[in-house]
Amino acid sequence: MVVGEILEERELIIIGGGPGGYSAAIRAAQLGMEVTLVEKGKPGGICLHHGCIPSKVLTQAASKFKDAKNLEEFGISVGEAEFSFERWQNKKKNVVDGLSKGVEGLLKANGVEVIQGTASFTSNDKIGIEQDEKFEAFRFENAIIATGSTPLVPEFLKELHERILSPYSVFQLEELPEHLVVYGSDYISLEIATSFRMLGSNVTLVLDDKKDTFEFDNAITKELTRVLKKNKIKLIKGSEVKELKTNENGVQLTVHSSGETITIEGSHFFYSVGHRPNLENVGIQFSDVTLNEEGFIEINNQCQTSVPSIFAIGDITAGPAFANKAAKQGKTAAECLAGIPSEHSLALIPTVVHTAPPIAAVGLTEEEAAEEGYHVKTGQFSMAGNGFASIIGKKDGVMKLVSDAETDRVLGFHVMSEGAIELIDKGVLAMEMVARDEDIMYPYYPHPSLNEGWLEASEALKEKAIHIPPAKKKKPVSTN
Amino acid sequence: MVVGEILEERELIIIGGGPGGYSAAIRAAQLGMEVTLVEKGKPGGICLHHGCIPSKVLTQAASKFKDAKNLEEFGISVGEAEFSFERWQNKKKNVVDGLSKGVEGLLKANGVEVIQGTASFTSNDKIGIEQDEKFEAFRFENAIIATGSTPLVPEFLKELHERILSPYSVFQLEELPEHLVVYGSDYISLEIATSFRMLGSNVTLVLDDKKDTFEFDNAITKELTRVLKKNKIKLIKGSEVKELKTNENGVQLTVHSSGETITIEGSHFFYSVGHRPNLENVGIQFSDVTLNEEGFIEINNQCQTSVPSIFAIGDITAGPAFANKAAKQGKTAAECLAGIPSEHSLALIPTVVHTAPPIAAVGLTEEEAAEEGYHVKTGQFSMAGNGFASIIGKKDGVMKLVSDAETDRVLGFHVMSEGAIELIDKGVLAMEMVARDEDIMYPYYPHPSLNEGWLEASEALKEKAIHIPPAKKKKPVSTN
Numbered sequence: 001m002v003v004g005e006i007l008e009e010r011e012l013i014i015i016g017g018g019p020g021g022y023s024a025a026i027r028a029a030q031l032g033m034e035v036t037l038v039e040k041g042k043p044g045g046i047c048l049h050h051g052c053i054p055s056k057v058l059t060q061a062a063s064k065f066k067d068a069k070n071l072e073e074f075g076i077s078v079g080e081a082e083f084s085f086e087r088w089q090n091k092k093k094n095v096v097d098g099l100s101k102g103v104e105g106l107l108k109a110n111g112v113e114v115i116q117g118t119a120s121f122t123s124n125d126k127i128g129i130e131q132d133e134k135f136e137a138f139r140f141e142n143a144i145i146a147t148g149s150t151p152l153v154p155e156f157l158k159e160l161h162e163r164i165l166s167p168y169s170v171f172q173l174e175e176l177p178e179h180l181v182v183y184g185s186d187y188i189s190l191e192i193a194t195s196f197r198m199l200g201s202n203v204t205l206v207l208d209d210k211k212d213t214f215e216f217d218n219a220i221t222k223e224l225t226r227v228l229k230k231n232k233i234k235l236i237k238g239s240e241v242k243e244l245k246t247n248e249n250g251v252q253l254t255v256h257s258s259g260e261t262i263t264i265e266g267s268h269f270f271y272s273v274g275h276r277p278n279l280e281n282v283g284i285q286f287s288d289v290t291l292n293e294e295g296f297i298e299i300n301n302q303c304q305t306s307v308p309s310i311f312a313i314g315d316i317t318a319g320p321a322f323a324n325k326a327a328k329q330g331k332t333a334a335e336c337l338a339g340i341p342s343e344h345s346l347a348l349i350p351t352v353v354h355t356a357p358p359i360a361a362v363g364l365t366e367e368e369a370a371e372e373g374y375h376v377k378t379g380q381f382s383m384a385g386n387g388f389a390s391i392i393g394k395k396d397g398v399m400k401l402v403s404d405a406e407t408d409r410v411l412g413f414h415v416m417s418e419g420a421i422e423l424i425d426k427g428v429l430a431m432e433m434v435a436r437d438e439d440i441m442y443p444y445y446p447h448p449s450l451n452e453g454w455l456e457a458s459e460a461l462k463e464k465a466i467h468i469p470p471a472k473k474k475k476p477v478s479t480n
Numbered sequence: 481m482v483v484g485e486i487l488e489e490r491e492l493i494i495i496g497g498g499p500g501g502y503s504a505a506i507r508a509a510q511l512g513m514e515v516t517l518v519e520k521g522k523p524g525g526i527c528l529h530h531g532c533i534p535s536k537v538l539t540q541a542a543s544k545f546k547d548a549k550n551l552e553e554f555g556i557s558v559g560e561a562e563f564s565f566e567r568w569q570n571k572k573k574n575v576v577d578g579l580s581k582g583v584e585g586l587l588k589a590n591g592v593e594v595i596q597g598t599a600s601f602t603s604n605d606k607i608g609i610e611q612d613e614k615f616e617a618f619r620f621e622n623a624i625i626a627t628g629s630t631p632l633v634p635e636f637l638k639e640l641h642e643r644i645l646s647p648y649s650v651f652q653l654e655e656l657p658e659h660l661v662v663y664g665s666d667y668i669s670l671e672i673a674t675s676f677r678m679l680g681s682n683v684t685l686v687l688d689d690k691k692d693t694f695e696f697d698n699a700i701t702k703e704l705t706r707v708l709k710k711n712k713i714k715l716i717k718g719s720e721v722k723e724l725k726t727n728e729n730g731v732q733l734t735v736h737s738s739g740e741t742i743t744i745e746g747s748h749f750f751y752s753v754g755h756r757p758n759l760e761n762v763g764i765q766f767s768d769v770t771l772n773e774e775g776f777i778e779i780n781n782q783c784q785t786s787v788p789s790i791f792a793i794g795d796i797t798a799g800p801a802f803a804n805k806a807a808k809q810g811k812t813a814a815e816c817l818a819g820i821p822s823e824h825s826l827a828l829i830p831t832v833v834h835t836a837p838p839i840a841a842v843g844l845t846e847e848e849a850a851e852e853g854y855h856v857k858t859g860q861f862s863m864a865g866n867g868f869a870s871i872i873g874k875k876d877g878v879m880k881l882v883s884d885a886e887t888d889r890v891l892g893f894h895v896m897s898e899g900a901i902e903l904i905d906k907g908v909l910a911m912e913m914v915a916r917d918e919d920i921m922y923p924y925y926p927h928p929s930l931n932e933g934w935l936e937a938s939e940a941l942k943e944k945a946i947h948i949p950p951a952k953k954k955k956p957v958s959t960n
Contacts, residue, residue: 075568079559
């Protein structure tokens with residue numbers, strides 16, 4: 001950016017081609033804007049290349065591997081199942097490449113100009129793009145920042161080592177860890193812990209930051225804890241890390257927990273302890289865009305920053321680092337730029353964890369509802385009592401509704417069960433439409449189906465579930 | 481029922497212990513009634529012992545068998561998968577026995593008197609129960625008839641044969657048919673056709689009653705037809721059966737179709753062409769209960785018959801022969817008897833078919849909506865464009881919304897996809913709550929998830945789906 005620069009003009013420049021950036025680009029193009037998307041790697045972002053997609057290829061492979069051992073009961077005989085990380089890498093590559101090409105194709109079909117390079121603000125309306133040796137300067141009418149985030153590294157982790165796995169590098173493994181020590185308590189930690197256990201690794205899950213429990217509703221936490229124990233995942237709570245040692249043979253994590261010093265010997269160490277916004281190289285300091293105290297870009301409901309022509313979406317803004325949040329914000333920003341009234345909210349983002357069985361939730365937990373002063377009533381159904389769960393041999397799990405006894409409004413949906421991800425979809429709609437318990441109880445449920453868990457849980461709110469035994473036994477009527 | 485009979489008195493007698501009867505019994509007991517349930521076999525009825533449950537054990541085993549052949553791509557190697565019907569029978573027995581014991585336990589825990597026997601009305605307030613050699617007479621305050629239905633037999637079927645399989649006997653098979661000729665077009669026919677094909681049988685599906693197509697929305701029918709063809713299930717439409725011959729080596733079905741005479745040689749013949757109410761031995765003629773023209777018991781919204789103290793629920797009443805309909809009607813009848821305002825409706829019962837992928841729908845098809853005079857708009861998304869479908873390798877399928885362009889109200893949800901049964905749950909709630917397209921479009925969807933198909937389909941209603949290429953390509957903006 002020297003004297004004599006030649007400025008290109010652009011209507012809308014989007015920095016970052018993840019789910020937020022590419023959704024914004026496509027929606028803006030649909031609305032008639034000329035869109036330029038700058039991405040240093042391939043469109044799709046961390047989600048597609050290192051996060052959501054590879055992680056789900058792993059969780060799905062792990063579940064399938066576990067299920068392959070239980071085919072005999074269905075009358076299906078197979079030889080002993082073996083898992084190869086090397087072959088799994090091919091599957092991952094095929095899925096990621098396929099989806100990546102899909103995104104590229106959509107951008108092209110929508111007439112989006114894609115520039116591979118690194119973009120950096122030089123003022124409130126100018127941006128420089130570095131592309132190999134080339135540096136080009138652009139003036140924009142509007143810009144959207146969508147540069148995403150990077151996993152935080154735990155403070156006690158002084159140096160990297162091939163036996164230390166980050167939320168990205170874990171998906172590059174070519175061999176199964178013999179004993180994986182997982183440090184964290186978020187959905188990523190849980191997915192990694194349960195997947196590697198299913199694949200055959202020994203797993204120790206050390207909750208981060210001295211935590212004593214997970215952040216789910218108590219019914220889910222209880223069932224999850226039971227399932228972790230049943231699957232022989234060792235859970236260490238309330239511990240403070242003293243030291244992590246690594247050498248060529250393994251890792252040694254020393255923690256203080258309940259007054260004791262425990263040393264966990266493992267073959268590999270994995271961590272997931274949050275994320276930080278990718279703002280180091282965006283030149284934000286050359287603009288008037290303001291950050292909040294935690295270093296995230298401040299935005300309003302339209303995703304507009306303190307500079308009216310600059311919008312920000314996704315992980316670089318406050319809230320969870322979820323692809324669906326980024327995508328919704330991207331569409332919101334594009335619509336606002338086109339003059340369409342649109343706003344985003346962080347309310348009612350479902351929690352989803354691809355454990356086995358998976359966990360999903362939306363709305364308030366029982367504890368949160370009580371704290372908010374509701375007269376809380378809960379209805380709960382164990383999947384052990386569900387006919388379809390018996391058929392598929394997946395009886396772990398529980399479904400629970402939290403409701404307000406005064407209005408019968410449902411305040412929260414919580415499910416750990418096979419099919420939980422699909423089943424939470426109804427909960428999200430119910431919350432959105434302010435459903436009451438009878439809205440859940442009255443409609444028809446396919447029989448047999450996992451769905452029926454919601455029916456029983458809603459009936460349990462009124463002590464009238466058919467498949468839950470009465471609290472007190474009645475004396476059977478005599479036949480004579 | 482002779483002079484000198486000793487009458488026992490009962491508050492509520494329920495005839496039939498299927499999902500309708502046992503749900504009615506438990507709800508009535510919850511509401512303080514003294515309940516007597518008469519069942520000739522074991523509680524659970526046809527659904528549990530010969531219908532919904534065994535059929536889903538079969539469809540699930542078939543899907544798992546098919547999936548076992550595609551594990552390699554996930555990095556999982558197993559030997560060649562083999563299916564044994566004999567071992568599958570064990571699985572079926574375990575599931576059915578487990579659920580049957582569950583129902584027995586619930587009836588007992590609720591203090592329901594269960595009498596094993598055959599009940600028959602002798603007047604509007606008396607019933608006789610035959611139990612082995614014993615015959616007892618009862619006077620009742622109220623009764624609920626829940627005797628279910630029996631599959632209809634096609635007219636051309638003159639005699640039974642071990643190679644002719646009914647919707648019940650098909651689940652007794654101990655060997656895989658070499659070539660199964662399926663006659664029908666309902667969900668049962670489709671489940672049997674696709675399951676046996678997945679298990680390795682050759683399958684010909686002959687649509688019954690000269691039908692040319694299935695009763696789904698056109699998008700589902702199109703995708704289903706494609707999937708049947710892909711899986712090498714031969715589909716014969718618009719045909720009239722001339723003759724079915726059976727001998728010890730196989731079956732021979734001769735049909736007229738499009739002016740041709742076709743003879744299909746198979747090893748076994750299966751039919752599913754509807755059901756008739758089980759009313760032969762109920763002594764209905766000794767009561768004043770009236771039947772409709774088709775021979776089903778006439779009821780009002782409270783499930784009350786023409787005799788105010790006699791209620792009727794489930795398959796012996798008009799409407800589909802579904803367990804969920806029977807269960808809801810059973811609960812309704814029990815509540816009405818307890819003086820609680822309650823009514824049932826046959827609206828919004830979801831259609832569910834356990835094909836692979838499964839099919840589910842609720843509300844109006846595009847064709848029905850047009851016939852009803854709506855200004856119809858549709859939004860559709862192919863699961864080939866869904867990220868999670870790519871991950872799990874289940875890209876067959878489509879999701880479609882039918883809406884009213886004038887009010888933006890969603891009129892119908894249609895899905896053929898892995899997870900369809902769970903995914904339709906949201907559609908049922910949406911229909912129940914009279915959702916508009918923005919109620920489907922606005923909330924968050926987990927990413928990646930199959931659920932996102934609803935998001936894209938709802939966005940497609942407004943031509944703004946992110947993952948559907950624009951109809952016309954825009955010219956890419958030049959970089960120079």
